[in-house]
């Protein structure tokens with residue numbers, strides 16, 4: 095048994111801890127950088143006050159050697175510091191990529207895929223931000239009082255001008271935050287929603303094009319875009335105003351320190367050498383605050399991105415087991431399952447209980463909207479019941495660690511989606527293809543010959559621009575994917591909806607083969623023709639079991655149209671009592 099990674103809240107705490115450690119190290123390096131940055135101004139003071147006065151080449155040489163040493167060391171420390179940020183960024187991406195992808199898949203089941211893909215984009219943005227120079231500026235600002243101290247050491251008036259300049263920049267920083275943070279955040283949220291909207295629509299490009307829906311969609315999109323652009327314009331205008339004010343203030347401060355230096359030199363209170371040095375020191379003192387104002391937008395966006403990633407990760411916190419469970423041969427028990435989609439008033443599944451033994455095939459029929467597909471999703475642990483549970487050999491299928499559960503389950507959803515890759519990769523569920531197992535699944539699904547007729551056989555890419563699989567072909571390849579690895583539980587949601595007579599015959603053979611191998615098969619179908627293969631039939635109506643029993647007893651009630659005529663008083667009571675289950 096392999097225990098998987100930390101639960102999301104533990105992972106976030108661990109990341110924050112190692113991030114804090116990385117920041118502390120970078121802060122120490124920033125201190126060294128700031129001290130080493132004193133090299134040039136101190137060199138200038140010494141040259142003007144000692145070398146020029148004494149006219150000594152020896153002193154100049156000695157000062158040059160020391161200064162070169164200081165600058166070389168500065169280069170090394172600066173390099174190590176940027177590597178530290180780079181390492182922190184990579185660590186962040188490595189630790190969060192997989193949990194974020196898992197969380198994205200889970201959340202897209204409930205909230206659609208747009209939000210989930212946004213979280214992946216957010217992760218990338220945060221990684222770039224951590225590796226960028228923007229993250230270093232607060233650490234530099236933390237140590238900039240070193241420069242202030244040296245200014246005070248030159249002369250208290252230099253120090254006071256420096257302190258006043260710093261205060262003005264801090265006030266400008268606060269003003270920048272007040273004026274831009276909210277609008278930039280709103281612009282970002284509108285932008286994200288707008289991109290998600292377009293992304294979701296593009297998946298239905300065919301429908302949009304065929305029915306001329308583009309102008310209507312563009313109108314909706316433009317409303318979002320206008321809101322985003324308005325916020326962005328306002329935020330950018332305000333940001334540019336603060337930037338102009340900052341630049342003007344910075345130049346005024348340089349003038350002030352020069353004028354102060356000149357006055358102090360005239361009064362013989364400082365040496366000439368301090369004039370240039372004080373100007374450089376003031377520049378170093380203010381530079382990180384200046385950058386922070388300029389980079390503020392990046393900080394706001396990175397904070398918003400982290401908030402989204404964190405929320406997504408925590409959403410899934412402690413919902414599933416992370417310990418792999420070994421394969422099982424036991425039966426399937428559905429125990430008093432009730433399900434209502436989150437945020438919906440409607441209860442879709444209203445207390446369903448039945449069980450299935452290995453080697454049994456169950457057909458589920460019922461009118462549209464009865465809850466058949468929802469029941470299928472509950473059986474494969476995609477949805478979480480509000481009450482009751484689904485148990486495979488006594489283990490709750492929803493809580494089951496997904497990889498080990500998936501190895502025992504084959505699922506063919508109503509709308510078959512093949513993933514980007516070759517047919518072989520799709521049948522092998524995107525794992526490293528095992529040719530023997532692929533061949534076996536294809537033969538059982540009856541698609542081996544069909545695949546052989548495709549441009550590159552098993553290597554044909556399902557999303558190739560020049561080649562398009564038909565609905566029936568997709569459904570049959572989806573069946574082979576469900577059969578890959580000979581699963582113990584096979585759930586097929588309307589597997590014959592796109593099939594011709596030949597395809598349906600292959601399906602019947604596949605279901606029989608699965609039964610013969612001891613698998614439990616759940617078959618949902620509108621078309622009654624496929625029901626010849628099942629052992630038991632469950633009739634679902636309005637989320638309740640209307641009938642459940644052997645095919646011979648129920649089949650007569652299924653009309654050619656696939657609907658089931660059931661008298662209301664025959665509902666639910668005929669369902670078998672739920673079996674004892676172990677949690």
Ligand SMILES: Nc1ncnc2c1ncn2[C@@H]1O[C@H](COP(=O)(O)OP(=O)(O)OP(=O)(O)O)[C@@H](O)[C@H]1O
Pocket residue numbers: 435436438440442460461462463464465466467468469508
């Ligand atoms: N995530 C959800 N949010 C809100 N309602 C939902 C959700 N999932 C299912 N429903 C509702 O549950 C009911 C049953 O849906 P389901 O897809 O299970 O029906 P079905 O029996 O498979 O229908 P069909 O035969 O047409 O495929 C429908 O009324 C549907 O609107």
